[in-house]
Amino acid sequence: xTPRFSVVCTSYNRPRMVSNAIxxxxxxxxxxxxxxxxAAASNDETLAAIEKTSRGDExxxxxxxxxxxxxMGERVGTTRYCATINRARKQVCxxxxxxxxxxxxxxxxxxxxxxxxxxxxxxxxxVYGRLRSVTRDQTVHWDSSSPPKPITT
Numbered sequence: 288x289t290p291r292f293s294v295v296c297t298s299y300n301r302p303r304m305v306s307n308a309i310x311x312x313x314x315x316x317x318x319x320x321x322x323x324x325x326a327a328a329s330n331d332e333t334l335a336a337i338e339k340t341s342r343g344d345e346x347x348x349x350x351x352x353x354x355x356x357x358x359m360g361e362r363v364g365t366t367r368y369c370a371t372i373n374r375a376r377k378q379v380c381x382x383x384x385x386x387x388x389x390x391x392x393x394x395x396x397x398x399x400x401x402x403x404x405x406x407x408x409x410x411x412x413x414v415y416g417r418l419r420s421v422t423r424d425q426t427v428h429w430d431s432s433s434p435p436k437p438i439t440t
Contacts, residue, residue: 320381
């Protein structure tokens with residue numbers, strides 16, 4: 288089956304977070320997806336977490352990227368993620384691409400709702416989903432469907 292969505296998830300040494308991102312993809316109500324997890328020079332603990340959470344699901348593809356100096360035209364730091372996304376993008380098979388950072392999660396109907404939006408609006412090429420900023424203790428700091436809440440420290 289050709290996937291409707293290719294979810295590209297980048298990760299660098301955050302085993303717990305990337306596991307949560309993978310779990311959120313596994314919970315999707317729409318099953319026509321593939322998940323490419325691009326582990327940018329990640330440590331063994333992160334790679335083991337990705338493999339364990341993937342549970343042998345053939346829709347999940349681990350892209351291992353070796354450590355070392357950036358190639359020509361790549362820079363270190365946050366641009367490493369851009370280079371990682373671009374490498375993963377070359378391997379996608381889906382009709383649409385969804386980016387999922389390793390510290391994010393998809394709502395369970397995220398891909399289903401996006402598919403419906405594309406089906407009902409054939410001239411639309413980009414769909415954004417609802418976003419919410421939540422801390423580890425589940426405090427919601429802002430939600431894209433409501434005005435931002437001030438963050439107090």
